Amino acid sequence: MPPSIVLRSSQLIANLDALRAHTAPAELMLVVKDDAYGLGAHWAAETAVHAGVRWIGTYDVGTALALREALGPETRLFAWATSADDEVAQAIRGDIDLGVGSMEYLERVIAAAERLGRNVRVHLKVDTGLHRNGIAPAEWAEAVRRTLGAERAGSVRLVGVWSHLAEASDAEDDAAQALFHIAVREAEELGALLEHTHLTASAATWERPELRGSLVRVGAFCYGVRSADGPEIAELAPVASLTAPVVAIDGDGVSVGIGSLDGLPSSLSGRVTVGTPAGARALLSIGLTSTRIASWAGAAVGDEVVLFGPGRTGESSPTTLAETIGTVGEEILTRLAPGIQRRATDEIVDRA
Ligand SMILES: *Cc1c(COP(=O)(O)O)cnc(C)c1O
Numbered sequence: 001m002p003p004s005i006v007l008r009s010s011q012l013i014a015n016l017d018a019l020r021a022h023t024a025p026a027e028l029m030l031v032v033k034d035d036a037y038g039l040g041a042h043w044a045a046e047t048a049v050h051a052g053v054r055w056i057g058t059y060d061v062g063t064a065l066a067l068r069e070a071l072g073p074e075t076r077l078f079a080w081a082t083s084a085d086d087e088v089a090q091a092i093r094g095d096i097d098l099g100v101g102s103m104e105y106l107e108r109v110i111a112a113a114e115r116l117g118r119n120v121r122v123h124l125k126v127d128t129g130l131h132r133n134g135i136a137p138a139e140w141a142e143a144v145r146r147t148l149g150a151e152r153a154g155s156v157r158l159v160g161v162w163s164h165l166a167e168a169s170d171a172e173d174d175a176a177q178a179l180f181h182i183a184v185r186e187a188e189e190l191g192a193l194l195e196h197t198h199l200t201a202s203a204a205t206w207e208r209p210e211l212r213g214s215l216v217r218v219g220a221f222c223y224g225v226r227s228a229d230g231p232e233i234a235e236l237a238p239v240a241s242l243t244a245p246v247v248a249i250d251g252d253g254v255s256v257g258i259g260s261l262d263g264l265p266s267s268l269s270g271r272v273t274v275g276t277p278a279g280a281r282a283l284l285s286i287g288l289t290s291t292r293i294a295s296w297a298g299a300a301v302g303d304e305v306v307l308f309g310p311g312r313t314g315e316s317s318p319t320t321l322a323e324t325i326g327t328v329g330e331e332i333l334t335r336l337a338p339g340i341q342r343r344a345t346d347e348i349v350d351r352a
Contacts, residue, residue: 001304003244003258004341007043011239011310013051015222018235023205026212029055029078029198031219032063038333039223039240040342042070047344048222049075057217061087064096078123078217082133088112092120099162101125101133103143110146113155122147123160123196126183128176130166137179144187159195161187165211167203167227177211203227224310225329226319238317240333241309242340244291245302252295256305259289263336264307267325272316275306280314283307308332 020028030053036044045056045067056071057078058064064079071077079091080099089112091098100106100122113120124143127134135143150156161184165173177199184197197213202221204211220227224238244258260266266286273280278296285292293305306315319329 001245001302002341003242003256003262004343005039005336006241006243006309007039007342007344008239008241008310009043009047009344009346011224011237012044012047012222015224015236015239016048016051016053019205019216019218019221022235023209023212023216026205026214026216027055027196028053029057029215029217030222031057031059031201031217032067033057033059033219034330034334035063037219037223037225037330038336041067043342043344044222045071045075055215057219061091061096065090065094068094068096080123080125080133085112089116092116092118097121097123097159099123099125101127101135103135103139103146106135106143106146110150110155113150114153119155119157121157121159123162123198124158124187126161126163126180128163128165128179128183128199129172130164130176132164134163137183140183141186141190144190144192148191158187158192160198160215161192161194162196162198162213162217165200165204167201170208173204173208173211203230206233220330223333224317225333226317228319228323228328237310238308240318241315242307242336243304243309244307245304246299247290247301249295249299249301253284253292254295254299254303254305255290255292256307257290258307259287259291261288261337262340264291265321265325265327265332265335268321271324272321273314275309275311275313275315277303277313 030048032041032044035041055076060081061079061083064077078097082105125134147158163180196215198215199213205216224236244256246254247257248255269285274283282294308318309315318332322329322332
């Protein structure tokens with residue numbers, strides 16, 4: 001057996017259920033950007049829609065269009081990457097909700113909808129302090145007026161106002177929320193009939209209920225990736241495990257068939273434990289194509305070692321690995337080589 005990423009659909013559903021219970025009445029948007037942090041956007045989105053999730057956030061238009069094909073017309077697909085005109089036209093034909101964070105992009109989206117004679121749903125993004133993408137407060141009223149003008153002309157529906165938080169400190173997020181509320185109120189005073197407001201991603205969605213809008217955009221926590229240096233959350237567990245077989249036994253170590261060329265950061269050498277049939281064992285060193293693990297009684301070639309996962313056989317979670325080397329759990333997932341097999345299971349997970 002080659003190394004594989006084992007995806008537990010039932011755990012993804014359990015996490016989605018826990019998030020929805022925790023954040024109701026806000027509605028959940030599953031974020032599947034970066035191919036669902038390397039786990040597979042199609043698997044994640046299809047599982048979530050099966051479990052009743054109505055909103056999927058993709059970042060890019062291409063992924064949104066592929067998911068439109070896979071999921072059918074009912075699911076709301078939100079793409080917020082500023083995109084080239086041909087992609088915008090495809091998105092409008094594909095009934096994708098577009099996130100718009102600049103006047104320049106707004107004009108191109110309106111022009112594309114007019115050219116196609118179609119109506120496009122727009123979520124205007126206000127800059128609340130990140131200064132990445134977002135309409136500056138000084139331009140906000142103009143952007144809303146322009147969008148509502150296009151709405152009256154039949155090419156646009158202004159369905160949402162949104163922003164993104166730094167999640168660096170509560171004080172900064174509070175200040176961002178204050179700006180966000182001003183922008184929402186201004187849009188409504190100008191005549192917008194908003195379907196949704198949305199501001200928070202994983203950590204703020206879970207920990208700061210007062211910051212949630214009517215929709216929450218959550219990626220990491222759905223996959224059981226907690227915040228680096230953040231608390232464990234009992235209701236959420238990793239949906240993915242990375243497994244590799246024992247390929248050789250030598251002295252007090254065994255070698256498993258996965259290494260840094262597969263995306264395992266070699267800086268983890270000597271610093272974490274992995275799961276084995278006998279429980280937790282030290283990860284001794286990571287080579288290019290194999291990794292040495294402290295042995296156990298009865299170890300045999302072909303035994304399965306769990307490099308990370310929910311912790312049931314002694315392995316660390318992706319976030320615990322990440323903390324060891326000063327990064328975030330998403331990075332551990334997205335670095336894994338695309339060639340590693342992704343394998344979905346419907347195993348019922350013991351969440352005790
Ligand atoms: C990545 C992202 C999210 C989801 O972030 P998580 O921390 O993974 O929950 C939400 N909104 C935007 C705009 C993002 O870029």
